[in-house]
Amino acid sequence: MTSPVVGVLALQGDVHEHSQALAACGAQVVLVRRPADLASVDGLVLPGGESTTMDKLLRRYQLLGPLRAQVAHGLPVYGSCAGMILLADRIECGVQGQQTIGGLDVTVQRNAFGRQVDSFEERLDAPALGAGPEEPELRAVFIRAPWVSECGPAVQVLATVSTGPAAGRIVAVRQGALMATAFHPEISGDLRIHRAFLATVSRGWAAQK
Template sequence: MVVGVLALQGSFNEHIAVLKRLGVKGVEVRKAEQLQNVNSLIIPGGESTTMAKLAEYHNLFPALREFVKMGKPVWGTCAGLIFLADRATGQKTGGQELVGGLDCTVHRNFFGSQIQSFEADLSVPDIAAKEGGPPIFRGVFIRAPAILDVGPGVEVLANIPVSSDKYASSDLSLQGQKENSDSGKEVIVAVRQGNLLATAFHPELTADNRW
């Protein structure tokens, strides 16, 4: 088993370190042809617009999309979540290219700037049932996105409460507002769809390796 980590920018070193700690071979991926040598892929957190520009420069998007379509496991954290989303809002002028494959709408930098980064306890009963450990995970959110809505084939793994003010200023669709208002103003921060896993937070910055 060889796990590739997209190493254009961001926290790829941290993911490589976790893989090494788990006894799994992790390799940095910067070129399309390197994807042929890995069984699965991690798209790490970082500055999503910068990562997208570098991926476009290296002509990585076609190969990344093909990797996803082949059904190989892909995990996106933070900016990686944005990459995997089919739809994105709250982007910079001109937007950014997406890999897609994950049937969801993500809001880039939903939780604000770098100084508004935070940690929070997340309820993760499904992860605990499958991987063991406590039903709570301490999530590290750094300029984090949030998932506003998901398609019927997407499994929600974790939500987080948000304030009414934050919720009202996030450009949510009417559909998203209705869906979340029933659960007390929450947004989604972790999902799984087939071969795709995505988290708005950074598990690689914690000692909890269940993800």
């Protein structure tokens, strides 16, 4: 096998778009719909979608427990938008009984940027992702997006909003093998987020060979 296998959680959300982006970066992509599918992956993407629906489907298909165990054992996971909410240890403005996979020592505010009609595109400050004064700007698509309102000491902030009323809000983070963004790089066509995640996956994959 010449490249790592990256799963995309295929219960709801931007499954096809993430699959295309990962393939464009050279990954082998598989769809994850049941616990047995996790055995073949070196990393996993939790796509954007609707976080409460995804939580219910994870429990219905008995994936929530296995995913928590895989995260605890160091599986690299990247979550975009709803995926960020699923990886957060704490949620603000969640619905009653909403659960997460957890692993990221962050508090995430659900729908922090507003409703679907408030979707927008914004430039980010993201030097850790190759978007600084000398590199092309990183423009991010936000759709009913969360933001990170609190980070634990082990969490690295990767990107913040650079302008407007939300300037300074944290919208991308990393902690160990976990990575999350409030925005949708699978829609924008900018592959820097997927490449950064695949670099983490590849390091773990190579160490096991």
